[in-house]
Amino acid sequence: MSALLEVNDLVKTFGTGEAATRVLRGLDLTLNTGEMAALLGPSGSGKSTLLTILGTLMKPTSGRYQMLDHDLIAAEDRELTEFRNRHIGFVFQFHNLLPDFTALENVIFPTAVRDGRETPAARARGADLLVRMGLAERIHFPTAKLSGGQKQRVAVARALMNSPELVLADEPTGNLDRASALQVMELIGQINREEGTTFLISTHDDKIAAACQRQIVVSDGVVTG
Amino acid sequence: MLYALKIAARYLTANLAQTALLVTGVAVGVFIFIFMSALIGGLAEFILARTVGDISHITIEAEDADPALLIAPQGQVLFVAEPGQTRTATLAEAATWLPLIAGVPGVKAVSPQITGAGFLTRGAQVSQVSVSGIEPGRESAILDLDGYMVEGSARLGSGLIVLGRELADDLSLSLGQSVRLQSSNGITMVLTLSGIFETGNGSMDKARAFVSLSSARTLFAMPQGVTRIEIKLFDLNAADATALRIRALTGLDAVSWTDGAAQLMEALDAQSQTGYFLKGFALLTIVIGVASALLLSTYRRRPEIGIMRAMGAPRGFVVFVFVTQGALVGLLGGIMGAGLGYLALLPFPSREAFRPGTLPLDITQGSYGLAITLTVIGAILASILPARSAAKVDPVTAIGQ
Ligand SMILES: Nc1ncnc2c1ncn2[C@@H]1O[C@H](COP(=O)(O)OP(=O)(O)OP(=O)(O)O)[C@@H](O)[C@H]1O
Numbered sequence: 097m098s099a100l101l102e103v104n105d106l107v108k109t110f111g112t113g114e115a116a117t118r119v120l121r122g123l124d125l126t127l128n129t130g131e132m133a134a135l136l137g138p139s140g141s142g143k144s145t146l147l148t149i150l151g152t153l154m155k156p157t158s159g160r161y162q163m164l165d166h167d168l169i170a171a172e173d174r175e176l177t178e179f180r181n182r183h184i185g186f187v188f189q190f191h192n193l194l195p196d197f198t199a200l201e202n203v204i205f206p207t208a209v210r211d212g213r214e215t216p217a218a219r220a221r222g223a224d225l226l227v228r229m230g231l232a233e234r235i236h237f238p239t240a241k242l243s244g245g246q247k248q249r250v251a252v253a254r255a256l257m258n259s260p261e262l263v264l265a266d267e268p269t270g271n272l273d274r275a276s277a278l279q280v281m282e283l284i285g286q287i288n289r290e291e292g293t294t295f296l297i298s299t300h301d302d303k304i305a306a307a308c309q310r311q312i313v314v315s316d317g318v319v320t321g
Numbered sequence: 322m323l324y325a326l327k328i329a330a331r332y333l334t335a336n337l338a339q340t341a342l343l344v345t346g347v348a349v350g351v352f353i354f355i356f357m358s359a360l361i362g363g364l365a366e367f368i369l370a371r372t373v374g375d376i377s378h379i380t381i382e383a384e385d386a387d388p389a390l391l392i393a394p395q396g397q398v399l400f401v402a403e404p405g406q407t408r409t410a411t412l413a414e415a416a417t418w419l420p421l422i423a424g425v426p427g428v429k430a431v432s433p434q435i436t437g438a439g440f441l442t443r444g445a446q447v448s449q450v451s452v453s454g455i456e457p458g459r460e461s462a463i464l465d466l467d468g469y470m471v472e473g474s475a476r477l478g479s480g481l482i483v484l485g486r487e488l489a490d491d492l493s494l495s496l497g498q499s500v501r502l503q504s505s506n507g508i509t510m511v512l513t514l515s516g517i518f519e520t521g522n523g524s525m526d527k528a529r530a531f532v533s534l535s536s537a538r539t540l541f542a543m544p545q546g547v548t549r550i551e552i553k554l555f556d557l558n559a560a561d562a563t564a565l566r567i568r569a570l571t572g573l574d575a576v577s578w579t580d581g582a583a584q585l586m587e588a589l590d591a592q593s594q595t596g597y598f599l600k601g602f603a604l605l606t607i608v609i610g611v612a613s614a615l616l617l618s619t620y621r622r623r624p625e626i627g628i629m630r631a632m633g634a635p636r637g638f639v640v641f642v643f644v645t646q647g648a649l650v651g652l653l654g655g656i657m658g659a660g661l662g663y664l665a666l667l668p669f670p671s672r673e674a675f676r677p678g679t680l681p682l683d684i685t686q687g688s689y690g691l692a693i694t695l696t697v698i699g700a701i702l703a704s705i706l707p708a709r710s711a712a713k714v715d716p717v718t719a720i721g722q
Pocket residue numbers: 110111117119137138139140141142143144145146
């Protein structure tokens with residue numbers, strides 16, 4: 097198995113002086129291509145912080161981050177934006193979709209923003225992904241009218257749109273009932289097996305953690321297991 | 322950037338009521354802009370028409386010939402003058418200049434005249450008048466004599482005279498009666514009153530007499546030439562340039578009406594400055610309105626902007642989405658305001674029919690294109706600040722909220 101990404105000695109401190117909180121304290125982590133990993137740890141342990149740093153949405157206070165031969169610490173905003181667009185997909189817990197757009201329009205956003213327009217090819221792939229997510233009936237639905245579980249499945253489809261190597265999901269099922277949560281996890285597992293996409297999923301749910309091949313536990317700002 | 326345009330349009334249509342309100346606000350600003358343009362332009366037109374509409378735009382007057390100078394051998398200077406000759410100067414070759422002047426671009430009418438002073442006598446009544454001898458057929462070339470006639474006709478002919486209402490009343494003279502006119506040269510003619518005019522201008526109605534050019538030749542003993550050439554232009558603002566041109570062409574001393582009208586020009590200038598000021602305020606209102614509406618919208622859409630940035634939308638893309646919204650609002654509001662302005666101005670009389678007591682709104686001076694262009698530019702400028710603040714949204718805090 098080859099390493100997809102590697103972080104070393106990652107430190108993240110919020111605030112300065114007296115109010116400074118050291119959230120990550122020299123964290124090391126390697127994720128291999130094709131892995132499906134759960135990110136566990138008590139509330140406030142820094143799971144979301146780690147995911148946003150891995151997603152290049154935030155820079156660490158110090159440390160190294162290599163992914164696909166890119167030094168993502170040194171890179172500037174423009175380069176990181178393009179890197180995210182091509183190589184990283186996101187699924188968040190809240191505020192996931194653009195409310196004034198249909199399911200399909202949301203799914204193809206990453207491709208459309210890359211191409212500068214919505215191509216027929218992008219529409220075809222987006223519709224295909226929605227069908228795979230079991231949303232064939234909801235392709236042209238305004239997202240505001242979708243249920244929570246349907247919204248998260250649209251978000252998963254969008255995360256996969258540009259065929260990224262890595263998908264980061266921060267409590268993707270945190271807002272869903274058990275049935276919907278398992279359905280979303282099922283689909284993620286299927287994509288992981290069929291396409292070899294690497295997933296890192298933070299969760300508090302043992303059942304969901306158990307559905308992953310690997311469990312990574314963060315506590316006191318380092319990986320402990 | 323077609324895609325950014327799509328998103329901008331979607332944002333505007335997603336909140337139809339709010340967008341409609343914003344566009345209406347912009348339209349009101351544009352409406353005021355257009356209304357002000359039409360009013361200031363119309364007012365200037367009106368004032369000019371009232372004050373200079375009836376005067377000659379360019380006037381060529383005979384120059385009094387300089388006295389001949391003789392330099393005596395001892396260094397004394399002598400000048401030679403002919404006593405008793407009050408007016409030696411005539412535009413003797415007027416006939417040759419007229420077609421030339423009439424051919425200058427922008428010239429609407431040319432009127433050669435012989436003018437002078439005289440006395441009108443009827444019974445015991447005597448009135449001093451200034452006499453204008455005009456070629457029959459050109460009575461209305463400069464002053465719209467036809468338009469001011471209240472009795473009879475403006476048509477001048479041999480033995481006829483046209484006077485103002487007040488003067489005719491002073492002399493108890495009615496149409497068809499005769500009056501004696503004695504010129505400053507001492508020559509007397511008996512003329513028949515064939516028309517009475519009323520311009521509303523006191524000195525004109527009280528002390529002006531119009532006769533035919535040939536009568537004036539007799540009265541002022543001027544068998545050839547004229548004393549004055551009056552020129553009317555299509556565009557009175559072109560008077561200075563055209564006067565220069567005529568001077569270059571003929572060598573005659575052509576004088577523009579603006580030469581003696583500095584105060585009027587200043588007043589009109591001040592008026593148009595006021596207009597710019599008010600129009601500037603209308604634009605400023607538009608800019609502030611658009612800026613605050615978009616700023617609010619960027620604030621409301623922070624989570625979405627965060628998502629777009631996380632999905633790989635560059636900062637420039639976000640800027641473009643919001644600037645495009647501003648431009649669309651400006652364009653829609655501009656077109657709507659211009660349309661409303663035009664419709665609102667339609668019922669007002671056209672510039673040819675301005676009458677005292679009504680607002681002189683000139684529909685042709687609404688500056689519709691300018692209003693729309695400035696509004697779009699203003700709206701784009703107004704959207705830059707919100708767009709930049711949108712581009713600076715931090716995806717982590719925006720999504721994490
Ligand atoms: N922007 C910030 N400024 C200051 N402190 C922050 C900021 N973001 C996170 N923190 C702090 O960092 C710590 C880790 O937060 P983080 O959100 O990464 O935890 P988590 O493991 O995701 O928790 P949970 O399971 O509750 O989602 C917390 O103590 C939090 O208060």
